[in-house]
Amino acid sequence: MFSKACEYGLRAAxxxxxxxxxxxxxxxxxxxxxxxxxxxxxxxxLQLLSKNNIVESVKGAYGGFExxxxxMDKLKLSAIVDAIDGDTIYAGCGLGLKECxxxxxxxxxxxxxxxxxxxxxxxxxxxxxEMTAGLEVGLTFLKR
Amino acid sequence: MFSKACEYGLRAAxxxxxxxxxxxxxxxxxxxxxxxxxxxxxxxxLQLLSKNNIVESVKGAYGGFExxxxxMDKLKLSAIVDAIDGDTIYAGCGLGLKECxxxxxxxxxxxxxxxxxxxxxxxxxxxxxEMTAGLEVGLTFLKR
DNA sequence: TTCTAATAGGATAATTTTGTCCGATTTAAG
DNA sequence: CTTAAATCGGACAAAATTATCCTATTAGAA
Numbered sequence: 001m002f003s004k005a006c007e008y009g010l011r012a013a014x015x016x017x018x019x020x021x022x023x024x025x026x027x028x029x030x031x032x033x034x035x036x037x038x039x040x041x042x043x044x045x046l047q048l049l050s051k052n053n054i055v056e057s058v059k060g061a062y063g064g065f066e067x068x069x070x071x072m073d074k075l076k077l078s079a080i081v082d083a084i085d086g087d088t089i090y091a092g093c094g095l096g097l098k099e100c101x102x103x104x105x106x107x108x109x110x111x112x113x114x115x116x117x118x119x120x121x122x123x124x125x126x127x128x129x130e131m132t133a134g135l136e137v138g139l140t141f142l143k144r
Numbered sequence: 145m146f147s148k149a150c151e152y153g154l155r156a157a158x159x160x161x162x163x164x165x166x167x168x169x170x171x172x173x174x175x176x177x178x179x180x181x182x183x184x185x186x187x188x189x190l191q192l193l194s195k196n197n198i199v200e201s202v203k204g205a206y207g208g209f210e211x212x213x214x215x216m217d218k219l220k221l222s223a224i225v226d227a228i229d230g231d232t233i234y235a236g237c238g239l240g241l242k243e244c245x246x247x248x249x250x251x252x253x254x255x256x257x258x259x260x261x262x263x264x265x266x267x268x269x270x271x272x273x274e275m276t277a278g279l280e281v282g283l284t285f286l287k288r
Numbered sequence: 289t290t291c292t293a294a295t296a297g298g299a300t301a302a303t304t305t306t307g308t309c310c311g312a313t314t315t316a317a318g
Numbered sequence: 319c320t321t322a323a324a325t326c327g328g329a330c331a332a333a334a335t336t337a338t339c340c341t342a343t344t345a346g347a348a
Contacts, residue, residue, distance in 0.1 A: 046295085060294055060345095131252070201325065
């Protein structure tokens with residue numbers, strides 16, 4: 001459903017947010033370790049998220065990544081998915097039919113529309129804070 | 145959502161079924177042309193569908209692909225997706241979380257379950273015949 | 289100032305997916 | 319029997335995604 005890059009991005013953002021709630025800025029190394037992702041690849045994804053103002057990066061010694069409390073409240077999962085995967089999840093006919101649209105729908109068109117709308121709605125209505133709050137039970141939880 | 149291979153497979157099967165309804169056996173060349181897919185790649189996919197008894201292939205001169213009327217009634221889209229993409233669409237947590245399950249769900253777990261169930265249900269309840277019947281309006285429709 | 293720990297970013301590599309090529313095989317028709 | 323039209327299947331190639339490596343840059347602390 002999502003690319004690997006996007007999954008890593010969602011997990012990374014979630015972990016950063018969780019630690020930021022405790023006032024801890026976290027390093028790339030720690031993030032990759034905790035979310036069980038390849039470190040250098042995760043670095044690329046975090047660069048992307050940083051450029052999209054989704055996470056804040058701090059260079060140099062004692063640097064790392066963090067997310068402000070206001071940001072994790074405002075930020076929806078859809079913003080993360082959008083930054084990494086774009087709108088590919090929602091785009092076009094589910095079966096790849098070119099001329100399938102509301103005017104000339106394929107037999108499963110409306111079902112696909114419903115399913116994708118549910119997905120979009122979920123992503124647009126879930127903030128990163130809600131995500132982290134629901135996960136506070138255990139740290140190892142973010143491991144893939 | 146589906147791989148390219150799977151989209152081609154669904155379109156190819158749909159086109160074959162449509163033509164079979166008119167008693168026409170169709171060649172690989174015609175299929176690839178009509179569904180706008182790479183011919184050699186489509187051949188591989190049709191081999192796979194043939195091995196999975198989803199379409200019937202006839203070798204030699206005047207050969208090609210066809211699907212019997214009883215088969216297109218029985219066959220659900222889920223069988224095609226399963227043959228090509230396996231169960232990757234339904235498998236695991238949507239965010240790639242390892243220990244995310246019904247016992248210890250992530251905040252979006254149940255939403256993902258719902259969305260995937262809707263998808264599965266649609267695929268399992270739509271026969272290839274229904275698919276073709278809904279498309280009989282126009283042939284060019286299958287072009288991607 | 290210098291050292292050290294950290295992110296930034298470009299180049300490269302491995303893997304997977306997508307796509308192509310070509311010879312072998314099959315089968316109907318002449 | 320020969321030929322032509324078709325699928326089968328193995329090897330190969332290209333493109334996209336995933337992943338790694340290395341150097342540059344940044345910034346805090348001694």
